[in-house]
Amino acid sequence: MDPLSGVLSLLKPRNTMCGGFDVGGEWSLQFPQHEGIKCYAVVSGQCWLVVEGVAEAVHLKTGDCFLLPLGRPFRLTSDPNLPPVDFRAMYTRPLNGGIAVWNGGGDVSGVGGYFGLEGKHAGILLGMLPPIVHIKKEADKRALRWSIERMMQELREPQPGSFLVLQHLAHLMLVQALRAHLAEGLSGSVGWLFALADPQMSVAIHAMHDDPAHPWTLQELAELVGMSRSSFAAKFKKTVGSTPIDYLIRWRMLLAGDRLKNSGDSLSVIAQSLGYESESAFSTAFKRVMGCSPRQYSRGPDLVTASH
Secondary structure (H helix, E strand, C coil), rough: CHHHHHHHHHHHHHEEEEEEECCCCCCEECCCCCCCCCEEEEECCCCCEEEEEEEEEECHHCCCCHHECCCCEEEEECCCCCCEEEEEHCCCCCCCCCCEEEEECCCCEEEEEEEEEECCCCCCHHHHCCCEEEEEEEHHHHHHHHHHHHHHHHHHHCCCHHHHHHHHHHHHHHHHHHHHHCCCCCCCCCHHHHHHHCHHHHHHHHHHCCCCCCCHHHHHHHHHHHHHHHHHHHHHHHHHHHHHHHHHHHHHHHHHHHHHHHHCCCCCHHHHHHCCCCCHHHHHHHHHCCCCCCHHHHHHHCCCCCCC
Protein backbone atom coordinates (compact mmCIF):
# COMPACT_ATOMS: atom_id res chain seq x y z
CA MET A 1 0.00 0.00 0.00
CA ASP A 2 1.40 3.40 -0.96
CA PRO A 3 1.90 6.00 1.81
CA LEU A 4 -1.13 8.18 0.97
CA SER A 5 -3.40 5.11 0.86
CA GLY A 6 -1.83 3.85 4.07
CA VAL A 7 -2.40 7.08 5.98
CA LEU A 8 -5.96 7.55 4.70
CA SER A 9 -6.77 3.92 5.55
CA LEU A 10 -5.37 4.39 9.04
CA LEU A 11 -7.37 7.58 9.60
CA LYS A 12 -10.45 5.79 8.21
CA PRO A 13 -12.19 8.72 6.51
CA ARG A 14 -15.90 8.17 6.81
CA ASN A 15 -18.22 10.18 4.65
CA THR A 16 -20.90 11.38 7.04
CA MET A 17 -22.74 13.65 4.58
CA CYS A 18 -22.86 14.17 0.85
CA GLY A 19 -25.31 16.16 -1.19
CA GLY A 20 -25.85 18.91 -3.72
CA PHE A 21 -27.04 22.51 -3.83
CA ASP A 22 -28.72 24.58 -6.52
CA VAL A 23 -29.03 28.35 -5.91
CA GLY A 24 -30.26 31.34 -7.83
CA GLY A 25 -30.13 35.15 -7.72
CA GLU A 26 -28.09 36.94 -5.08
CA TRP A 27 -27.17 34.75 -2.15
CA SER A 28 -24.69 34.34 0.70
CA LEU A 29 -24.63 31.29 2.98
CA GLN A 30 -22.58 31.05 6.18
CA PHE A 31 -21.26 27.65 7.30
CA PRO A 32 -19.93 27.07 10.85
CA GLN A 33 -16.67 25.59 12.06
CA HIS A 34 -16.39 21.87 11.33
CA GLU A 35 -14.29 18.85 12.20
CA GLY A 36 -12.72 16.69 9.49
CA ILE A 37 -12.55 17.66 5.81
CA LYS A 38 -15.15 19.25 3.55
CA CYS A 39 -14.80 18.63 -0.19
CA TYR A 40 -16.87 20.53 -2.76
CA ALA A 41 -17.07 20.89 -6.53
CA VAL A 42 -18.85 23.57 -8.56
CA VAL A 43 -20.94 21.79 -11.20
CA SER A 44 -22.29 24.88 -12.97
CA GLY A 45 -22.04 28.65 -12.63
CA GLN A 46 -19.60 30.58 -10.46
CA CYS A 47 -19.44 31.93 -6.93
CA TRP A 48 -17.05 33.09 -4.22
CA LEU A 49 -15.56 31.24 -1.26
CA VAL A 50 -14.68 33.27 1.84
CA VAL A 51 -12.82 31.42 4.62
CA GLU A 52 -12.22 32.89 8.06
CA GLY A 53 -8.58 33.94 8.47
CA VAL A 54 -7.86 33.94 4.71
CA ALA A 55 -7.41 37.49 3.41
CA GLU A 56 -8.57 36.99 -0.18
CA ALA A 57 -11.90 35.56 -1.32
CA VAL A 58 -11.51 32.71 -3.85
CA HIS A 59 -13.39 32.94 -7.13
CA LEU A 60 -14.81 29.54 -8.05
CA LYS A 61 -15.80 28.61 -11.60
CA THR A 62 -17.51 25.61 -13.18
CA GLY A 63 -15.45 22.47 -12.57
CA ASP A 64 -13.44 23.89 -9.68
CA CYS A 65 -12.99 21.63 -6.66
CA PHE A 66 -11.84 22.63 -3.20
CA LEU A 67 -11.06 21.05 0.14
CA LEU A 68 -11.47 22.77 3.50
CA PRO A 69 -9.25 20.67 5.77
CA LEU A 70 -8.77 22.95 8.81
CA GLY A 71 -12.40 23.30 9.82
CA ARG A 72 -12.64 27.09 9.71
CA PRO A 73 -16.02 28.82 9.28
CA PHE A 74 -16.67 29.81 5.66
CA ARG A 75 -19.13 31.46 3.28
CA LEU A 76 -20.28 30.57 -0.22
CA THR A 77 -21.75 33.59 -1.94
CA SER A 78 -22.61 35.30 -5.22
CA ASP A 79 -21.00 38.50 -3.85
CA PRO A 80 -18.49 38.67 -0.95
CA ASN A 81 -20.04 41.98 0.17
CA LEU A 82 -23.51 40.52 0.78
CA PRO A 83 -24.52 39.86 4.41
CA PRO A 84 -24.75 36.09 4.92
CA VAL A 85 -27.58 33.98 6.25
CA ASP A 86 -27.14 30.73 8.14
CA PHE A 87 -26.79 27.77 5.75
CA ARG A 88 -29.58 25.95 7.60
CA ALA A 89 -32.03 28.38 5.98
CA MET A 90 -31.37 26.50 2.73
CA TYR A 91 -31.55 23.07 4.31
CA THR A 92 -35.15 22.95 5.48
CA ARG A 93 -34.77 19.24 6.21
CA PRO A 94 -31.82 16.99 7.06
CA LEU A 95 -29.93 16.60 3.79
CA ASN A 96 -27.93 13.54 2.91
CA GLY A 97 -28.04 12.25 -0.62
CA GLY A 98 -30.30 14.99 -1.98
CA ILE A 99 -30.12 18.45 -3.55
CA ALA A 100 -31.09 21.61 -1.66
CA VAL A 101 -32.61 24.44 -3.73
CA TRP A 102 -32.33 28.11 -2.67
CA ASN A 103 -33.83 31.21 -4.32
CA GLY A 104 -35.37 29.04 -7.01
CA GLY A 105 -32.02 27.64 -8.15
CA GLY A 106 -30.72 27.77 -11.69
CA ASP A 107 -27.57 29.92 -11.39
CA VAL A 108 -25.01 27.92 -9.39
CA SER A 109 -25.00 24.23 -8.56
CA GLY A 110 -22.49 22.16 -6.68
CA VAL A 111 -21.89 18.88 -4.95
CA GLY A 112 -19.77 17.81 -2.02
CA GLY A 113 -19.10 15.65 0.96
CA TYR A 114 -18.00 15.89 4.56
CA PHE A 115 -15.45 13.45 5.95
CA GLY A 116 -14.97 12.70 9.60
CA LEU A 117 -11.61 11.16 10.52
CA GLU A 118 -11.48 8.33 13.03
CA GLY A 119 -9.15 8.57 15.99
CA LYS A 120 -7.15 11.44 17.37
CA HIS A 121 -4.43 11.58 14.71
CA ALA A 122 -6.05 13.71 12.03
CA GLY A 123 -3.13 16.12 12.38
CA ILE A 124 -0.90 13.68 10.47
CA LEU A 125 -2.84 14.71 7.35
CA LEU A 126 -4.67 17.93 8.12
CA GLY A 127 -1.89 19.72 9.98
CA MET A 128 0.17 20.22 6.83
CA LEU A 129 -2.60 21.38 4.53
CA PRO A 130 -3.56 25.04 3.97
CA PRO A 131 -7.03 26.36 4.95
CA ILE A 132 -8.15 26.04 1.30
CA VAL A 133 -6.95 23.45 -1.22
CA HIS A 134 -8.23 24.88 -4.52
CA ILE A 135 -8.09 22.60 -7.56
CA LYS A 136 -8.18 24.76 -10.69
CA LYS A 137 -5.85 23.25 -13.30
CA GLU A 138 -7.77 21.99 -16.31
CA ALA A 139 -6.08 18.57 -16.29
CA ASP A 140 -6.96 18.06 -12.62
CA LYS A 141 -10.53 19.24 -13.15
CA ARG A 142 -10.90 16.76 -16.02
CA ALA A 143 -9.79 13.96 -13.70
CA LEU A 144 -12.45 14.99 -11.20
CA ARG A 145 -15.22 15.64 -13.72
CA TRP A 146 -16.42 12.05 -14.03
CA SER A 147 -16.77 11.71 -10.26
CA ILE A 148 -18.62 15.03 -10.02
CA GLU A 149 -21.02 14.31 -12.89
CA ARG A 150 -21.76 10.81 -11.64
CA MET A 151 -22.37 12.10 -8.11
CA MET A 152 -24.83 14.72 -9.43
CA GLN A 153 -26.62 12.02 -11.45
CA GLU A 154 -26.96 9.81 -8.36
CA LEU A 155 -28.36 12.77 -6.40
CA ARG A 156 -30.89 13.71 -9.08
CA GLU A 157 -31.94 10.14 -9.91
CA PRO A 158 -31.58 7.99 -6.77
CA GLN A 159 -31.44 4.25 -7.36
CA PRO A 160 -31.00 1.26 -5.05
CA GLY A 161 -27.54 1.51 -3.52
CA SER A 162 -27.18 5.23 -4.32
CA PHE A 163 -25.97 6.19 -0.85
CA LEU A 164 -23.10 3.70 -0.98
CA VAL A 165 -22.21 4.86 -4.52
CA LEU A 166 -22.20 8.48 -3.28
CA GLN A 167 -19.86 7.59 -0.42
CA HIS A 168 -17.37 5.94 -2.78
CA LEU A 169 -17.56 8.83 -5.24
CA ALA A 170 -16.93 11.33 -2.44
CA HIS A 171 -13.89 9.30 -1.32
CA LEU A 172 -12.66 9.31 -4.91
CA MET A 173 -13.04 13.11 -5.05
CA LEU A 174 -11.04 13.42 -1.82
CA VAL A 175 -8.14 11.30 -3.10
CA GLN A 176 -8.11 12.99 -6.51
CA ALA A 177 -8.05 16.44 -4.89
CA LEU A 178 -5.18 15.45 -2.59
CA ARG A 179 -3.28 14.00 -5.58
CA ALA A 180 -3.75 17.23 -7.52
CA HIS A 181 -2.56 19.29 -4.56
CA LEU A 182 0.44 17.02 -4.16
CA ALA A 183 1.27 17.26 -7.87
CA GLU A 184 1.60 21.04 -7.58
CA GLY A 185 4.83 20.39 -5.67
CA LEU A 186 4.43 23.51 -3.56
CA SER A 187 7.88 24.94 -2.92
CA GLY A 188 8.82 25.18 0.73
CA SER A 189 5.90 23.08 1.99
CA VAL A 190 6.96 20.70 4.75
CA GLY A 191 5.48 17.32 5.61
CA TRP A 192 5.29 13.69 4.46
CA LEU A 193 2.52 14.48 1.96
CA PHE A 194 4.63 17.04 0.08
CA ALA A 195 7.73 14.86 0.43
CA LEU A 196 5.98 12.26 -1.73
CA ALA A 197 6.43 14.65 -4.67
CA ASP A 198 10.22 14.41 -4.27
CA PRO A 199 11.53 11.26 -6.02
CA GLN A 200 14.25 10.50 -3.46
CA MET A 201 12.20 11.23 -0.33
CA SER A 202 9.27 9.31 -1.78
CA VAL A 203 11.43 6.18 -2.18
CA ALA A 204 12.49 6.38 1.48
CA ILE A 205 8.93 6.94 2.75
CA HIS A 206 7.59 4.11 0.59
CA ALA A 207 10.27 1.77 1.96
CA MET A 208 9.43 2.55 5.59
CA HIS A 209 5.69 2.15 4.95
CA ASP A 210 6.18 -1.10 3.02
CA ASP A 211 8.23 -2.71 5.80
CA PRO A 212 7.87 -0.83 9.11
CA ALA A 213 9.30 -3.76 11.09
CA HIS A 214 12.62 -3.65 9.25
CA PRO A 215 15.46 -2.22 11.40
CA TRP A 216 16.04 0.70 9.05
CA THR A 217 19.20 2.73 9.57
CA LEU A 218 20.05 6.15 8.26
CA GLN A 219 22.84 4.64 6.18
CA GLU A 220 20.58 1.99 4.64
CA LEU A 221 17.90 4.52 3.68
CA ALA A 222 20.52 6.89 2.24
CA GLU A 223 21.97 4.11 0.07
CA LEU A 224 18.47 3.13 -1.04
CA VAL A 225 17.86 6.60 -2.50
CA GLY A 226 21.43 7.08 -3.80
CA MET A 227 22.51 9.86 -1.43
CA SER A 228 25.21 10.31 1.17
CA ARG A 229 24.13 9.76 4.77
CA SER A 230 24.49 13.41 5.76
CA SER A 231 22.81 14.80 2.63
CA PHE A 232 19.90 12.40 2.98
CA ALA A 233 19.41 13.20 6.68
CA ALA A 234 19.45 16.95 6.02
CA LYS A 235 17.06 16.77 3.05
CA PHE A 236 14.62 14.45 4.82
CA LYS A 237 14.47 16.74 7.86
CA LYS A 238 13.95 19.79 5.66
CA THR A 239 11.30 18.16 3.47
CA VAL A 240 9.40 16.00 5.95
CA GLY A 241 9.93 17.99 9.13
CA SER A 242 11.43 15.18 11.22
CA THR A 243 14.40 12.83 11.10
CA PRO A 244 13.93 9.57 9.13
CA ILE A 245 14.10 7.44 12.28
CA ASP A 246 11.63 9.66 14.16
CA TYR A 247 9.29 9.41 11.17
CA LEU A 248 9.63 5.60 11.16
CA ILE A 249 8.94 5.32 14.89
CA ARG A 250 5.88 7.57 14.65
CA TRP A 251 4.51 5.51 11.74
CA ARG A 252 5.06 2.30 13.72
CA MET A 253 3.19 3.73 16.71
CA LEU A 254 0.26 4.91 14.58
CA LEU A 255 0.00 1.38 13.16
CA ALA A 256 0.25 -0.02 16.68
CA GLY A 257 -2.50 2.28 17.92
CA ASP A 258 -4.80 1.12 15.14
CA ARG A 259 -4.14 -2.53 15.95
CA LEU A 260 -4.58 -2.00 19.69
CA LYS A 261 -8.00 -0.57 18.98
CA ASN A 262 -9.18 -2.84 16.18
CA SER A 263 -7.31 -6.16 15.99
CA GLY A 264 -7.45 -7.85 19.38
CA ASP A 265 -3.78 -8.89 18.98
CA SER A 266 -1.68 -9.17 22.11
CA LEU A 267 0.91 -6.56 23.03
CA SER A 268 3.77 -8.97 22.35
CA VAL A 269 2.42 -9.89 18.88
CA ILE A 270 2.05 -6.20 17.94
CA ALA A 271 5.51 -5.37 19.29
CA GLN A 272 7.19 -8.17 17.33
CA SER A 273 5.30 -7.35 14.14
CA LEU A 274 6.70 -3.81 14.27
CA GLY A 275 10.30 -4.85 14.90
CA TYR A 276 10.55 -4.67 18.69
CA GLU A 277 12.18 -7.61 20.48
CA SER A 278 10.60 -6.84 23.84
CA GLU A 279 7.30 -5.47 25.09
CA SER A 280 9.14 -3.00 27.31
CA ALA A 281 11.08 -1.42 24.43
CA PHE A 282 7.87 -1.16 22.42
CA SER A 283 5.92 0.29 25.36
CA THR A 284 8.60 2.93 25.97
CA ALA A 285 8.50 4.04 22.34
CA PHE A 286 4.71 3.98 22.29
CA LYS A 287 4.38 6.15 25.40
CA ARG A 288 6.92 8.66 24.06
CA VAL A 289 5.00 9.11 20.79
CA MET A 290 1.38 8.59 21.84
CA GLY A 291 1.45 10.11 25.32
CA CYS A 292 0.31 7.04 27.27
CA SER A 293 1.05 3.34 27.63
CA PRO A 294 -0.33 0.83 25.10
CA ARG A 295 -2.70 -0.62 27.70
CA GLN A 296 -4.03 2.83 28.62
CA TYR A 297 -4.51 3.55 24.93
CA SER A 298 -6.40 0.31 24.28
CA ARG A 299 -8.72 1.06 27.23
CA GLY A 300 -9.41 4.68 26.38
CA PRO A 301 -8.07 5.86 23.00
CA ASP A 302 -10.51 8.78 22.90
CA LEU A 303 -8.63 10.30 25.83
CA VAL A 304 -5.35 10.27 23.97
CA THR A 305 -4.06 12.95 21.67
CA ALA A 306 -0.80 12.13 19.92
CA SER A 307 1.70 14.89 19.33
CA HIS A 308 1.82 16.15 15.76
